[in-house]
Amino acid sequence: MPDRDPPEARASKDPHTGRFLEVTPDLAISEDDLEERFVRAPGPGGQHVNKASTAVHLRFRAAGIRRLPAEVQARLAQIAGSRLTAQGDLLITARRHRSQERNRADARERLIALLRHAAEPKKARRPGRPPRAAIEKRLQAKRRRSERKRERRPPSLEA
Numbered sequence: 001m002p003d004r005d006p007p008e009a010r011a012s013k014d015p016h017t018g019r020f021l022e023v024t025p026d027l028a029i030s031e032d033d034l035e036e037r038f039v040r041a042p043g044p045g046g047q048h049v050n051k052a053s054t055a056v057h058l059r060f061r062a063a064g065i066r067r068l069p070a071e072v073q074a075r076l077a078q079i080a081g082s083r084l085t086a087q088g089d090l091l092i093t094a095r096r097h098r099s100q101e102r103n104r105a106d107a108r109e110r111l112i113a114l115l116r117h118a119a120e121p122k123k124a125r126r127p128g129r130p131p132r133a134a135i136e137k138r139l140q141a142k143r144r145r146s147e148r149k150r151e152r153r154p155p156s157l158e159a
Contacts, residue, residue, distance in 0.1 A: 021108065023115045029067065034111075035059040036104065041095040048098070055095035058107040063088020076118035090114070 020028040041055035062068060062076055062084070077084055083091050092114075094107035 021112060023112055024119050027067070027072070027115070027119055029060070029065065029115070033061050033065055034108075035061075036107070038100055041103075043095075045098065052100070054098060054100045054103055055093065056100070056103040056107045058092040058094065058104075058111060060090040060092070060111055061088070062090050071121075072115075072118050075122070076115065079114060079118055 019031050021031065021034075022028045035058070037057040037059070038053040039055050039057060040053050041049060043049065062073060065073075068076075076090070080090050085091065090111070092107050092110050094103040094110065096106055097103050
């Protein structure tokens with residue numbers, strides 16, 4: 001019988017357990033908040049596609065994470081759109097590649113990119129001032145419209 005490692009030794013060798021994914025220098029998410037499920041990918045691939053579960057469904061529990069600031073969670077909800085479930089889980093499906101490991105890395109990269117985008121503070125809008133030519137053009141149009149409507153009126157009897 002081959003020499004088997006105890007589970008805790010295997011966990012330390014596994015590159016995907018007990019780690020944190022760094023999103024920004026001040027924001028990291030735990031791998032415990034991620035859930036990966038491997039499913040069969042649709043599309044061409046011959047026999048391989050029917051036998052191997054290479055597509056990855058990555059579920060990120062965004063709602064209950066205290067490390068994620070409230071404003072980041074709000075922006076993430078806006079950006080994620082239909083990928084966010086009613087329970088607050090973010091779902092990412094990766095099936096671009098034929099290998100499970102590359103799809104797994106792709107899903108994680110897309111999650112990190114989404115979180116980085118949500119972590120960027122939105123720039124405050126500074127209202128611009130319309131150019132003088134635009135103001136003049138608008139006033140001229142108002143004068144023409146007023147003149148046209150005045151000409152449509154019946155003549156007054158006072159004259």
